[in-house]
Amino acid sequence: MDRRTLLRISTVLALAAGLGGAAQAADPVKIGYVGGISGACGGLTHSAVKAMKIALEEINAAGGAAGRQIEVVWRDSKTKPDEGAKQARDLVLTEKVDLLTGVCSSSVFMAINPISQQYGVPLVSAISGTHKATVDFGHPFVFQTQPHTLMEGKALAEYAARQDWNNIVTMGLDYEWGRTTVKVFTEELAKLKPEVKISKQLWPRIGETNLTSYITAALSEEPDAIMGVLFGSGTNSLIKQGRSYGLLERTELLTFLSTESYMSLGKDIPDGVHGWARGPFYALDSDKANAFIEKYRKAHDGEYPNDWGMLGYDAMYIIASGIDAAGGTDPEKFRQALGSMTFDTMRGPLKMRMIDNTFNAPSYLGVTKMTDAYPFPTMSDVNVIPGDVTLPSEETVKALRAAAAK
Template identity: 30%
Template sequence: MPRFTVSRRALGALAVAPLASPAFAQPAPIRIGELNSYSRMAAFAVPYRNAMQLAQDAINAAGGVMGGRRIEFVFRDDGSTPGDAVRVAEELLTRENVSFLAGTFLSNVGLAVADFANQRKRLFLATEPLTDAITMAQGNRYTWRVRPSTYMQTRMLVEAIRGRSVKRWAIVAPNYEYGQSAAANFKRLLPSAIPDAEIVAEQFPALGRVDAGATVGALAQSRPDGIFNVLFGPDLTAFVREGNTRGLFERRTVVSLLTGEPEYLIPLGEETPEGWIVTGYPWEQIEAPPAHKAFIDAYRARFNDTPRKGSLLGYVTVQIIATLLNKANTLETEALVDALADLRTDSIVGPVVMRGLDHQGTLGTWVGETTLRGRQGAMKNIRYADGANYLFPEAEVLAARPRA
C-alpha cells in the first residue's frame, strides 16, 4: 500500500529555497478546496494553513503526486456558520473547480459541509470538527475525519482519572454541538473510571459569550470535587482568570479538553493553572519520530514562530492527502473514497490509518498536566495517546451509522 513521507532534507530546504522553474510544460495542478474559520478561529486556523502550505511545497518539491502532478490548495474562509460554509463549499466546487474539499473547524459547520458533500457526492476530508456525529449518527460515504473525535479525547482524559476518589463533578461546556457532545461523553464514560461518581452541576454558556463571573459562581455553589471543562479560546481565558480570582480550582481535580494546545496555553500565560489534566500538543518535548523534529525546524525557519496544534494537524492532513492521491492515482470521487478505506500514512507523528468502518482517523494526541514554566503555560508528565486505542467499538459504529 502506498505511503507518503517527506525527507528531512526536503523539509529543511523548503524553508528557504524557491521551486525551480520547469523547462517543459507540466500537467495542471490538482486543486483542493480548503475552507476554514480563518477569521473567527485564527489562533488555530492560521498556523494550520501555514503548515498546509509548508507540506504542499515539500510534496511538490519532492516530485508531486500521481507521477509528477503538483497539488495546490485553494483556501477560503467558511464564515463560521453552516450557511456560509455550504455557500463557500459550492463556490469551491463550481467556480474554483477543486477536486474535493477539506477543512472546517466548528462542529456545526463541519456537519453542514458533510451533509452538502453527501448530497453532491463529493469527497470531504473533515480535519478539525470534533463532534462524534460526523462519523457516527450523521456519517456518510463521502465524509472522513482526521482529528481525534470528542469521544476519543474525552475517553483519554477519563482514563487519566481512573480510580481517583473524586465523586462530585461539575461540567462547563460551550452551548453548541461540540460542547454538548463532550459533556454527554463525559457523563457516559465517567462511571467506568469512578463507579460512584455523580454530576452535580452543568453550565453551558454561549460560545464566545461566556459570563465568567456567573459561570464560576454557579460551579462554586455546587461544591464539586472535580470539574470537566470544555471551554476554549477567549472563553477559556476568561473562565480561568475568574476561577483563579475566586479560588474555584483550589483543591479540585480539573479535567480539560484541548487546554494543553499552544493556541490556548499561550494566551493564559502566567495565569495557567497548575495540574489540570488536559489534552494538548507539547511540541518542544516530543523527541520521536525524527520527522517531527524536522517539521519543527522547517516550520520555525519559514514562519519565524513556534508551531501550534493546528500546525501539526495541517501538515499531517496534507500527508494523508498525498498518500491518498498516490494510491488512487485518479481524481474520480468514488475511487478516492474507496482508496481512503484503511489508508495508512506514515506521518510526522507516526502511522495514521483512516478506518474504513467509520471513516475516523487514528491520529492521536498528548495527555498530560498543565504547569507554569517561567511566565508561560506548558505541559508536564506527557504521554502520546494513540487514537487507534480510543476509537468507538465496532458494534457501536455498526449500530449508529446510517446504512448505505
C-alpha cells in the same frame, strides 16, 4: 503524399503531442480549502493554514502526488455554516476541485458534509471535532483525521477514572461540541467508575467571557474536579478568573488546553491544571515533528505552531499520500487507499478504518508546568490515549447511523 502535406501532418502531430504533454504536466490536482479563517475559528485556523502551506510546498517540491502538482484554492467560511456551504459548492461547481479539506467548527462541517456527498467529492476534515459528520451522517467520502467528540469524551473519561475524583462538575460550552463531549464523558465515566457523581452540569454560552458566576456555582458543590469543555477565550477566562476564587486550591481542573491558550495566557496558567489537547507540538518528539516545527518557526518570526497547525500539516500529507497511492483523485480509489495504508504522521503512525473513515488519532492529557524550554507553560507527563482505545465500536456506529436515518 507530397512534402508539404507530410510537413503539415507532422506539424499537427507534433503540436498535438506537445499540447498533450503540456496539458498533462499542467494539470494539477486541485484541492478546495474551506475553513474558518475569520470568525470564531480565526484564532485557531491561521496556524493550520500556515502549516498546510508549508506541507504543500514540501509535497510539490518532492514531485507532488501521483506525479501531479497540488494546487489549493483557499476560501474563508467566516466560521458560518451558510457561508461555508456556499464556498464549498462554489469550489466544487466553479473551481472543479477534486477534493475538499479544512473546516473548523462542527456546524460548518455539518453544512459542507452534504455537498461532499451530493457531488461525490471527498471531504477530509483536518480540525473539526464533531463525530456527527463521519458517524451519524457519514457517507463513503467524508474523512476525519483528528479525534472526534466521541473519542475525546472517552479519552477524558479514561483520564478522569485514573484520578482520585468522586464528585465532578462539568462546564461545557452550550453547543454541539460542548454538549456531546460532556454527554459521552458522563456515560463512559459511569461505565469505568460508577461511584463517581456528576453533581452539576453548567453550560456557558459560546463567546461568554465573564465566567465568575459559573465558577462560584461550580464551587458551591465542593467538587473534587471541574471538567471544562471550553476553548480559546472561554478556557482563558475560566483559568484567569478562577485564580482569584482560589479555584485550584479548592478543587482540580481538567480542561481543553490547546497550544494557543498557553501562548496567550503565558504565566497566568498556574502549574497543576489538567489539560487535554489534540496535537501539542512540545509533546511530539519525532524527527518529522521537530523538522516541521523548526521550519514553521523560521517562516513565522519564531512563533510556535498551535495544535491546529500540527493537525493541518498531518492532514495535507495524508491527502497527498492517499492521492499518490490511489494514482489520482477517484473518490472510491482514494478511500480504498486511505483504508489500506499506515500514515507516518507527526502524531505517530495512524490508520484509518473503513467503517466510518475515521483515523485512530490520539488524545493528549497531562498537567501544566512552567519550564525553561518555552516562554509559556506546557503539559508535563503527557498521557497519550491512543485512538484505538477511544474509537466507538462498530455497533455504536451502526446504532447511531440507524437513529440518524430515522
